[in-house]
Amino acid sequence: MGNLIKSEYLKFKSSYALWIIIGVVTLSACISVFTGTYGSAEQTLMNIEKDCMVVILASAIYGAVILSEDFSNGLVRCYISAGYKKYFILTAKLIHYISGCVILLFLYPFVSVLIALAVQGTETTVSSVLITLFSAFFKTLPLYLGIFGIFFVIAFCIKKGVYVAGTSVAVSILSVVFTNKLYYGNISILEYSPIIQIEKAFDITVPFSYCISVFVSVITFILCIAISLKNFKDYDIL
16 A cells, blocks of 8 residues: 555655646636736635635546546556556555645645735735635635545546546536536535535635535545445456
C-alpha cells in the first residue's frame, strides 16, 4: 500500500495536469477582475464560490486525465500482476484524485482573490475576506465530495480516457444546468441538492437543508467508491 501511495505521489509531483487546470480557471476569473466585472475582492470571492460549474467541470476533466491514464498505459495491469490488491490500488488512486480536487477547490478562489485584492481592493478588510474564503472552503468541501465520487466511479467503470472525459464533462454540465433549472422552476426538494447548497455557501447560518445536503453528498461518495471497487474487482487484466 505504501509503495502505491508513493507511486501516486511521484506521479502527482511530475504531472502538470492539475496546475494547468488551476491556471486556466484562475485566468478566467482574473479576466473578470481586470475588466472590472468584479468590483472588489468580496465580489470576486462571492461569484467564484457561487459558480460551482467551474470547479465541477475542472474536477471532471482532472479525473478523466489522471484516473484513466494508468488503464490506458497498462500500469494498472502491472500493479495487479505484481500482486497488489485491487482495493489498495483503488485507495491509492482515490487519495491522489481527492487530494488534487481539494487543492483545486482551495487554490482557485484563493489565488483569484489575492489578485483581486491587489487590483480591485476590498470593501471591508483583508482579514474579513480571508476568513470568508476559508469558511466557504470548509462549508463547500463536504458538498463537493459526492460530486468528486461520481467522477471517480465514471473513470473506474469506463476506463478509456476519451470516453471518460466525454461522459464526465456531459454529466457535469447537465447536472448543474438541470438542477438549477428545476430548482428555480419551483421543485423545492432540490434545495437539498449539494449543487444548490454550494451556491448558498455565503449564508451566515447553517440551515437544516445544508446538513441534509452534506449527508446526501457523503452517502453518494460512499456508494460511488463501493461501485468502483465492485467494478474494479471484476476487471480482467487479460
